[in-house]
Amino acid sequence: MRIQSVCTNPYFVASQKGGQKKINNFKPARHKVYPDSVSFGNYAQNARYTRVYNPVQEAIEEEKYRQELLKPYFSNVYDSSGKIVLSNDGEPMTVLNPAIVDELDHAVFDFASSSGHGISRGSIRDAVSNFMINDDTIPDSFHNVLHGTSRESIENILKYGPDLRKTRNAAFGPGMYFALCEADAHDYSPAKLKADVIRSKRSNGANGKFVRLNDCFYNKIANSEVYNKLNQILEIEPEPLEYDPLRPAYIPNVKSEVSTRVLDEYCRNIIKDDLEIDAAYAAAPNYHTCLVVFNPDSVVNMSDYTQQPKDVTYNAFGFFSLW
Numbered sequence: 001m002r003i004q005s006v007c008t009n010p011y012f013v014a015s016q017k018g019g020q021k022k023i024n025n026f027k028p029a030r031h032k033v034y035p036d037s038v039s040f041g042n043y044a045q046n047a048r049y050t051r052v053y054n055p056v057q058e059a060i061e062e063e064k065y066r067q068e069l070l071k072p073y074f075s076n077v078y079d080s081s082g083k084i085v086l087s088n089d090g091e092p093m094t095v096l097n098p099a100i101v102d103e104l105d106h107a108v109f110d111f112a113s114s115s116g117h118g119i120s121r122g123s124i125r126d127a128v129s130n131f132m133i134n135d136d137t138i139p140d141s142f143h144n145v146l147h148g149t150s151r152e153s154i155e156n157i158l159k160y161g162p163d164l165r166k167t168r169n170a171a172f173g174p175g176m177y178f179a180l181c182e183a184d185a186h187d188y189s190p191a192k193l194k195a196d197v198i199r200s201k202r203s204n205g206a207n208g209k210f211v212r213l214n215d216c217f218y219n220k221i222a223n224s225e226v227y228n229k230l231n232q233i234l235e236i237e238p239e240p241l242e243y244d245p246l247r248p249a250y251i252p253n254v255k256s257e258v259s260t261r262v263l264d265e266y267c268r269n270i271i272k273d274d275l276e277i278d279a280a281y282a283a284a285p286n287y288h289t290c291l292v293v294f295n296p297d298s299v300v301n302m303s304d305y306t307q308q309p310k311d312v313t314y315n316a317f318g319f320f321s322l323w
Contacts, residue, residue, distance in 0.1 A: 062250040073097050088160040096265045103233050104266055112220045128270050131217035138210045138281050141198040145178035145291055148188030154304050162296040171216035172282040174264035175292040184288040194305035200278050200297040208278035216284050230259040268294055
């Protein structure tokens with residue numbers, strides 16, 4: 001399961017005098033130019049290479065490269081008739097490759113214990129289970145909680161539903177984070193999604209579970225030993241030692257995401273499917289108390305709660321005469 005070379009279109013031009021030339025019908029008009037004088041042995045020793053940077057096009061190329069790297073590690077989902085199942089946004093629905101799941105299930109690692117004292121050795125599945133604390137005092141639902149993100153993300157969430165694969169590695173696990181009060185939400189983003197979080201109905205008729213987290217457990221799960229094993233399983237090619245000025249800067253950044261995305265998917269499936277946990281009430285020193293959702297079906301009654309700057313000003317000073 002080795003990452004193969006993926007073709008990219010980095011938009012580079014070269015000339016003897018540093019001028020620009022048209023490549024692949026791309027016309028570099030009004031874009032930033034970063035010149036570098038480089039030597040490649042006997043080939044074009046005196047050539048002046050210039051990278052023409054188109055932010056929009058390069059963002060498209062970066063996402064394309066990311067999807068190509070992740071493709072070998074995820075398998076399509078098929079229905080009973082053999083057709084590929086599509087998600088709400090029309091893209092094929094995928095799951096983590098079973099071969100990767102099997103290897104991670106049988107691998108053992110050293111993890112810091114939930115109490116903070118000592119080391120316990122076991123599988124990732126065992127470690128995740130040990131950090132999830134059952135608490136009967138947690139309510140059955142949370143109302144008007146706030147998720148800080150971009151306006152574009154809010155539009156996509158309202159249209160297609162939450163996509164937890166777009167969340168990033170965080171201290172309380174690979175889920176969708178909600179602030180319990182507006183004051184905490186302001187620390188993350190001016191754009192906010194308001195929603196309710198409820199216990200979802202499972203296929204067996206039971207309700208999903210809410211648990212409590214008193215520790216930043218995911219910092220202990222995602223340790224160096226786990227990542228070394230993941231890099232071995234995924235056979236991620238190391239970056240070349242020699243600097244190449246014509247190599248897009250996003251390539252090493254995207255390659256470094258692969259292990260994290262696979263680990264996030266693996267752990268989220270354990271929490272959501274095996275342990276049947278919908279969300280966790282999370283609190284730890286130096287962190288805002290928050291709600292971490294692992295099951296997107298638990299997020300309901302969503303709305304855009306973004307305040308325009310004039311609304312924020314009015315809320316802050318509306319009761320005072322400014323002139």
